[in-house]
Amino acid sequence: MPRLKPRISPARAALAGPMKSDLSMFDLIILGSGVAGLAAAQCAQKYGKTVLLVDKGRRLGGRVATRRKDGFVFNHGTQFVTATGTAFASLLGHARRFGCLTDWQVSPNKTVQIGAPTMRDLPQFIAKGLDIHQQTEITSIARHGEAISFFDKDGLVACGHQAIITAPSPQSARLLAAPYPELAATASLASYEPCWTIMLGLENDDGITPMPLRDETAGIQFAALETSRQNHQRVAAEQIRPALTIQASGAWSQQHLETDPQDVIDSLTAIWQDITGHRLGTIVDATAHRWRYAKVSMAAPETAARLSNDQKLALAGDWLGGPRVEQAFDSGQQAFYALKASHETSNAH
Template sequence: MTDVVVIGAGMSGLICAQQLSRAGYSVVVVDKSRGLGGRLATRRLYETRADHGACYLNPKGELFTSLVDLLCDRHILEVWTDTVYEFTTDTGVSAPQNRSPRYVAPAGMSAIAKFLAQDLNILLNQRVTAINPTNENHWRITLESSREELTAKALVIAIPAPQALMLLAPLGESILNQKFLENLSLVEFYPSISVMTGYPATSQPLPDWKAISFIDDAVLGWIGLDSSKRHQSPQAVFVVQSSASFAQQHLESSDLQPIGKQMLEYAATILKLPWLHTPEWMQVHRWRYAFPSIPWPEKVLKAESALPLICCGDWCGGNLAEGAMLSGLGASQEINQYLENLTLPDMNFFKDFT
């Protein structure tokens, strides 16, 4: 028997799990992926790395800023740039009116998740296939890749809302409130396609920009010189992200390589970098749930059920990584009230981490 099972090892799930674990609850985190972080994703390839999910952090609120400051003190984050250029079809590339520091992890954005995961009991590569109540009035969580079943007093689901709905809909109105299921079904996401490319270090002069955001483009959403985040990179690495509409058109393609090539050729043309579409290597990743397009307006989504169940994530509040952190904190508070109402730590406990 575990006090709390958290499904999802992204920012929200890890923050929630840490709060509850530090308060004294027994917590197990389960994630279907082989690595931590969710959208804080880094891929190791060709003796280097590429951040193909969240590109950087741009803190706004006090709590998230304090976490970013701590990660800087631990040499996990550092300022990358204060200028993300903008591209419009009318004006081309131009400097933005407002500048603010963007923080990146030289070891890859997944290093943030690894820091947040310290001392937690985490089961990776474990897909949850079913959730059911037990006769003893607890939650039973069935895992696909093993015959093991987890039993918990409370459940936190920290994954994209459509995935949460697939797990919870079979429970029906007899266990979950119909309004809760309806609210969960209202949340929608934009998809994205990320292309990671590598080039010989000395083949071409690199552009003087580090990142460009495409304001109104039909194909592209963002491009970044990812290798500029690394202290030492053996080659030039770019990450190109599609627009939501382009990703939607090609989301179900069985082979994404031609789609990646199309994006690169297009970027090479409009940015006047003809060598960009002939990389030494290229990998393409599909993000089905990249950015919340219709978020849930509150920090968490509670199920009005006999058994405690809370949904959280970057889709609660809709403010990406910062919203995910606040949602994770909110989920821990709700679960704590359901259970023993122990004293939750403040965010300063992360200062004890190495």
């Protein structure tokens, strides 16, 4: 990953005052390459803005995630997407035309939409043409005159005239507490439930029902055989191996938040076997992933501030709308248009 510029520390940057022109200066910097950040960035690009996305993760997409290991493919975050509004429905329509979205029958009378060939292909589709720096964890944000500066542990990453923050609300609250307390206050109003997810690579999946399993009272929110996803013929060239992804309910995950990952694997495997009555046989590979901020349990109220007092920084993320990808997407677009409107108003005066 190329570094943007040599770094200077937050203290030196503060002493230097307004940013010098030789530093990386963008119209808009977006923290987070999840669906909210990508949606905002696509809008910005459409209007000819210079935009940079920074994200701490190894890969883009945030919680719309796919992990590959030794021929196994696990969709260990979002399981499927649904659209109720026109903006997200239109995006899904485009993705489908480009072969990045397909259907998955999850019960005899329910079909949902999934990324193709994997869930991460959907954010990758939205990300086309964007300038994204992964593995860049922002540790502080500061205001310097007309600019907003982003720092990681090595110093200054880049500066923007405007910014959008899309991290989950507790992380946004921490980053914004000093420079934008009015927005940190908004972030403190939202909350999430966690989700323990286990990924089991199997020797074979004979006899396992292809329909996903849900049993919240037993502790399972969603469990699916990865090979049952209708689109797997597109991955066939990679010969994906039998794999089972099991996601615990919010209540179970909260109760076991600090449990050792191996114990989580053993417990959720046992619960799944008890419910289905199926013995899994040889488990070739087992991994647990804890999503600390998985699904929004309480969204910030619409009346709370989403734009900073100086009109330069906007909030986005599912926690401003609700627990689904569509709400993240909508929030990203709304954040961009709020900044655009404030910029036009200030230019008119």
